[in-house]
Amino acid sequence: MLKVLGTGVVAGSVFSGSAAAAGDSRFETLEGEGRDVTGDGEIDLQTTAQVCRNGTPRYLGIWMSEAAFDLITSNEAEGDHQHPEGGVSYNLELPELEGVPYIYAGIDWGPQGHPPTPWQFPHFDLHFYLEEQETIAGIEGGIAEYEIPDERIPEGYVTAEALGAPREVVPMMGEHxxxxTTPELGGEQFTHTLIWGSYDVDDDGLGDSIFTEPMVTSDFMANLDGEVVAPVALPAEVPQSGYYPTEYSIQHSADEGHLVTIQNFVWRDA
Incomplete structure (x- = not known):
């Protein structure tokens, strides 16, 4: 069962360490689907959410215990899908929140990272999907042939083609x-970044936003003591009306584990 993390008054922070904050009546913490990664009979990897008492979303998140993190990053965990070199994936339904279009989380551990070179470090790809699992599972790999209207590309974002690479569509995932301007593409050490996913899900020749993805190295997560918050750029045109995040947060407490959230939601009309 999910360990109920504190609900501190600082926006986005849920590691308050305060009994008073844990009982804060302004927020309700919801549990989503979970897994017993370590096999001890307890859920130690789970989606979670928090809503304000007026029903507006505070965050959607992925929580994992310290023990689950250690087992996954030791490349010895069993996942919903197994990958080379000890990589694993889990697909977990998110708590259903009124007005929030995100449906499920795809949690991918890559012990070798993946191209391009700045991202070839052990890290987690934490996808918050806007489409059903069946739709994402049906995505075939290849090179994108659809167009993405400018208004569907988040502000400041580009396709791989803009960097001289092909617009690869990853099977069962989509185009990234x-x-x-993210620091690691400028030569700095990769720690964390934010990716958006696109794919032509309705076969009209135009790409749609299909996921929001914080990408975080295991080293950064393990050595973090507290919280970091970074912005999420939004496209001018969203796939459906609803609440969308303007920030993501990475949090770690030795007592309470790891939590990665998308948060600070704003309403956008389609």
Whole structure:
């Protein structure tokens, strides 16, 4: 069962360490689907959400215990899908929140990372999907042939083609849009970044936003003591009306584990 993390008054922070904050009546913490990664009979990897008492979303998140993190990053965990070199994936339904279009989380551990070179470090790809699992599972790999209207590309983001690479569509995932100013693409050490996903889900020749993805190295997560918050750029045109995040947060407490959230939601009309 999910360990109920504190609900501190600082926006986005849920590691308050305070009994008073844990009982804060302004927020309700919801549990989504979970897994017993370590096999001890307890859920130690789970989606979670928090809503304000007026029903507006505070965050959607992925929580994992310290023990689950250690087992996954030791490349010895069993996942919903197994990958080379000890990589694993889990697909977990998110708590259903009124007005929030995100449906499920795809949690991917890559012990070798993946191209391009700046991201070839052990890290988690934490996808918050806007489409059903069946739709994402049906995505075939290849090179994108659809167009993405400018208004459907988050502000400041580009396709891989803008960086001289092919617009690869990853099977059962989609095309990745990236911020070319992210520090690791400029030669700095990769720690964390935010990716958007796109794919032509309705076969009209135009790409749609299909996921929001914080990408975080295991080293950064393990050595973090507290919280970091970074912005999420939004496209001018969203796939459906609803609440969309303007920030993501990475949090770690030795007592309470790891939590990665998308948060600070704003309403956008389609």
């Amino acid at each position: 849009l990236l911020d070319p």
